[in-house]
Amino acid sequence: MKNWFNFSFVSFIAILFLSSxxxxxxxxxxxxxxxxxxxxxxxxxxxxxxxxxxxxGFISKDGWRIDFNHAYVTxxxxxxxxxxxxxxxxxxxxxxxxxxxxxxxxAITIDLAQGDENASPIIVAEAIAxxxxxxxxxxxxxxxxxxxxxxxxxxxxxxxxxxxxxVLNLPIPLxxxxxxxxxxxxxxVLEAGKDAxxxxxxxxxHIFGDGEATPEDEINVGAIGFQPLAQLSNNxxxxxxxxxxxxxxxxxxxxxxxxxxxxxxxxxxxxCRLVS
Numbered sequence: 001m002k003n004w005f006n007f008s009f010v011s012f013i014a015i016l017f018l019s020s021x022x023x024x025x026x027x028x029x030x031x032x033x034x035x036x037x038x039x040x041x042x043x044x045x046x047x048x049x050x051x052x053x054x055x056x057g058f059i060s061k062d063g064w065r066i067d068f069n070h071a072y073v074t075x076x077x078x079x080x081x082x083x084x085x086x087x088x089x090x091x092x093x094x095x096x097x098x099x100x101x102x103x104x105x106x107a108i109t110i111d112l113a114q115g116d117e118n119a120s121p122i123i124v125a126e127a128i129a130x131x132x133x134x135x136x137x138x139x140x141x142x143x144x145x146x147x148x149x150x151x152x153x154x155x156x157x158x159x160x161x162x163x164x165x166x167v168l169n170l171p172i173p174l175x176x177x178x179x180x181x182x183x184x185x186x187x188x189v190l191e192a193g194k195d196a197x198x199x200x201x202x203x204x205x206h207i208f209g210d211g212e213a214t215p216e217d218e219i220n221v222g223a224i225g226f227q228p229l230a231q232l233s234n235n236x237x238x239x240x241x242x243x244x245x246x247x248x249x250x251x252x253x254x255x256x257x258x259x260x261x262x263x264x265x266x267x268x269x270x271x272c273r274l275v276s
Contacts, residue, residue, distance in 0.1 A: 040192055041129060042128070042129065042190050042193070044129040044198065045126045045196070046103045046125045046127075048073065048075065048124050048200050049121035049201045050112030053205050054202070055118070058210065059211030060208040060210075060225050060226040060227075062209070062226060063159050064227070066157050068153065069156070071112040071113045071155075071202075072109055072110070072153075072154075073109070074150050075104055075124060076108070078124070078138070078139040078140075079100055079137065079138050080103055081099065081101075081134060081137065082098050082100075082136075087177070087180075088179055089179045089273040101134070103126075103127050107142055107144065107145070110122050112202060131192055132190060134188035134189075135179065139175075139178075140175045141173060141174040141265070143173060147169060148169075149169040150171060150174065151168075151170040151264075152169055153167070153168040154167045154168075165237055166229070167240070168229070168240060169242070170241075170261060171242055174261070174264070174265065174274065175276045176272040177275055179271075179272075180267065182267065183269060199268060203263070206264060207257065208225055210223075224260055228249055
């Protein structure tokens with residue numbers, strides 16, 4: 001009788017123990033599921049935009065109709081930041097980030113002229129990122145291994161019946177730090193359950209000017225235009241690199257071209273700081 005009592009008691013304790021383990025296991029599983037459902041990470045997409053000047057063509061400040069077959073840029077080391085207070089690219093302050101996400105860590109070449117005249121900006125990269133407001137971005141233009149240029153512009157220029165097929169090879173490494181995107185729609189706001197975009201924008205009208213603006217407009221006063229390059233063409237062909245331009249352009253025109261290239265990088269209409 002005593003042995004039967006001991007056996008029953010031990011069995012009872014074992015049943016309690018197993019029941020307790022089962023309940024604990026169930027609670028742990030529920031917690032894990034709950035944590036996954038409460039995730040605060042979403043997809044942050046980087047796009048590159050050459051704007052309508054690249055997709056639709058335009059008239060330069062000196063009357064050349066310019067259309068692009070290709071507009072290649074090579075990006076690297078693109079980093080998005082959450083900053084508070086917001087980073088101001090036109091000040092001397094440094095980027096002080098509470099959060100940073102690497103969007104591009106290997107060189108990638110994008111054709112900004114890809115697609116038709118109504119094409120959306122080119123998707124460059126995507127990353128899973130913590131939610132929040134990404135109100136600053138830094139990025140580099142580097143020389144592509146194949147073309148040895150950070151920018152290659154391939155197009156056709158026409159004026160008064162003259163046609164010039166051109167390829168401009170521009171090996172000029174540049175690094176930018178930019179604040180928040182400025183445009184019709186705010187970008188960089190990554191919320192739970194929603195994706196967001198950041199944009200690197202290229203203002204090629206800074207090089208060629210804008211025939212729809214007045215000659216006194218700032219965009220035209222500072223731009224080199226196309227005529228100085230047209231004068232370097234031969235039998236309707238112009239395939240030239242930056243070193244040749246420096247040797248053959250006037251010092252004034254080459255200085256303009258350098259400044260035009262340095263000011264290419266924007267975030268929409270927002271300005272960027274040239275780091276190098």
